[in-house]
Amino acid sequence: MPATPQTIFVGVIGVGGVGKAFLGQLHHLSQRLSQANPPTDLRLILARRSNKQLFSESWQPLNISNVLRDLDQVTQPLLPLQETVDYLATAPGKVILVDNTSDPTLANSYPSLVRKGISVVTPNKKAFSDTYALWSDIFSGAANGTGSANNGYIFHESTVGAGLPVLSTLKELVETGDEVTKIEGVFSGTMSFLFNSFMPVSGSGGKFSAEVTKAKALGFTEPDPRDDLNGLDVARKLTILARLAGLAVESPTAFPVESLIPQALESCTSGDEFLQRLPEFDGQMEDLKASAAKEGKVVRFVGSIDVPAQKVKVGLEKFDASHPIAALKGSDNIINFYTKRYGSNPLIVQGAGAGAEVTAMGVTGDLLKVIRLLQ
Ligand SMILES: NC(=O)c1ccc[n+]([C@@H]2O[C@H](COP(=O)([O-])OP(=O)(O)OC[C@H]3O[C@@H](n4cnc5c(N)ncnc54)[C@H](OP(=O)(O)O)[C@@H]3O)[C@@H](O)[C@H]2O)c1
Ligand SMILES: *[C@@H]1O[C@H](CO)[C@@H](O)[C@H](O)[C@H]1NC(C)=O
Numbered sequence: 001m002p003a004t005p006q007t008i009f010v011g012v013i014g015v016g017g018v019g020k021a022f023l024g025q026l027h028h029l030s031q032r033l034s035q036a037n038p039p040t041d042l043r044l045i046l047a048r049r050s051n052k053q054l055f056s057e058s059w060q061p062l063n064i065s066n067v068l069r070d071l072d073q074v075t076q077p078l079l080p081l082q083e084t085v086d087y088l089a090t091a092p093g094k095v096i097l098v099d100n101t102s103d104p105t106l107a108n109s110y111p112s113l114v115r116k117g118i119s120v121v122t123p124n125k126k127a128f129s130d131t132y133a134l135w136s137d138i139f140s141g142a143a144n145g146t147g148s149a150n151n152g153y154i155f156h157e158s159t160v161g162a163g164l165p166v167l168s169t170l171k172e173l174v175e176t177g178d179e180v181t182k183i184e185g186v187f188s189g190t191m192s193f194l195f196n197s198f199m200p201v202s203g204s205g206g207k208f209s210a211e212v213t214k215a216k217a218l219g220f221t222e223p224d225p226r227d228d229l230n231g232l233d234v235a236r237k238l239t240i241l242a243r244l245a246g247l248a249v250e251s252p253t254a255f256p257v258e259s260l261i262p263q264a265l266e267s268c269t270s271g272d273e274f275l276q277r278l279p280e281f282d283g284q285m286e287d288l289k290a291s292a293a294k295e296g297k298v299v300r301f302v303g304s305i306d307v308p309a310q311k312v313k314v315g316l317e318k319f320d321a322s323h324p325i326a327a328l329k330g331s332d333n334i335i336n337f338y339t340k341r342y343g344s345n346p347l348i349v350q351g352a353g354a355g356a357e358v359t360a361m362g363v364t365g366d367l368l369k370v371i372r373l374l375q
């Protein structure tokens, strides 16, 4: 099969939870597109993980059904990233790279990737929430930024709210001339779960340390729960949203971010030691719960952007029991967009904000958008 103008080459880096789910969806998508009008020949030509990679030297497609097994059995040494990028850039057609890692090195190469004509689709927050200089470098090169039309496109819907349409909703509000005044919400599945069970609207709820231990046992936290409790993940997501709302936020540490790690436990050498000592601080959290309850409110860990005042912050806030943020369930995310058009009742996006399948859906949805732009 010679490469035709309708051939699009796809490389995937990272085959973890999201990567695997994505490959399943890619398989389905490539079959559907091969029968579409006009048909598109979507070819997987590269799969790479931290220590191995498999690529097609002939530009013929790798078999998506077997690629994980084949990647596992590969014996060639891993090529340096730069050589892999050069290989992709010589493909006889348009190339889309799916970055399914949380690797900052790869994120730093996005500006050069798009300038080589390679489009990037990714759930990796690193590139978009690092310095403002990196953000500007990416979007001054991207074809959907201010770069040349021959450069690559960049899509990152799943960096905020996984598969939920958060960034696309904000983009549409802004592009249709609405004025976004405030964005407020729960942006972390872990924080959502913790506070929905620590202080449910119905009353009661467990001790804070017990809820953290439970969340970890259920696999809702990072291996070291401090990586969730320090608020940085939420701060990265707020940085991305604020920039898309037009604020030149310098970095995720350039605005107030409340950490839930007691200062005395910052130096614990392991996540387990941290969990063991966390009960010493339950008293403080119980006081907070009691003071909110006295006002008929609940406590939630939220991020907010006040657009006209150019203020971003992340931390604990109290909400009336009737507020949509208070009534959130399980580990769901909720994002409230307050705009001129919507008045005092915000446009609300709500649902699962983590999980491999829904995140992969955000990635696959972006892939489809780029494919349409490249056709
Ligand atoms: N899971 C979610 O709910 C969710 C939601 C939103 C966003 N995200 C984002 O999606 C991305 C992937 O998440 P995940 O849950 O799929 O993570 P994961 O299960 O840890 O998988 C990460 C994958 O990246 C590979 N990798 C890491 N460093 C690499 C490098 N330097 N070069 C090549 N490959 C590398 C790993 O290789 P090995 O297989 O060899 O270890 C693994 O295949 C992350 O950026 C995450 O923040 C995830
Ligand atoms: C890429 O990441 C998305 C979102 O994390 C995930 O759903 C998908 O399975 C990943 N794809 C690959 C091939 O790793």
Ligand SMILES: *[C@@H]1O[C@H](CO)[C@@H](O)[C@H](O)[C@H]1NC(C)=O
Pocket: 063, 064, 065, 066
């Ligand atoms: C891919 O592998 C599967 C399972 O081994 C096989 O049934 C299928 O025919 C292969 N597809 C192609 C295009 O070779």
Ligand SMILES: *[C@@H]1O[C@H](CO)[C@@H](O)[C@H](O)[C@H]1NC(C)=O
Pocket: 139, 144, 145, 154, 155, 156, 157, 167, 171, 244
């Ligand atoms: C292009 O860039 C923006 C970021 O400015 C991103 O959110 C969007 O999904 C990308 N695609 C298009 C067509 O704008």
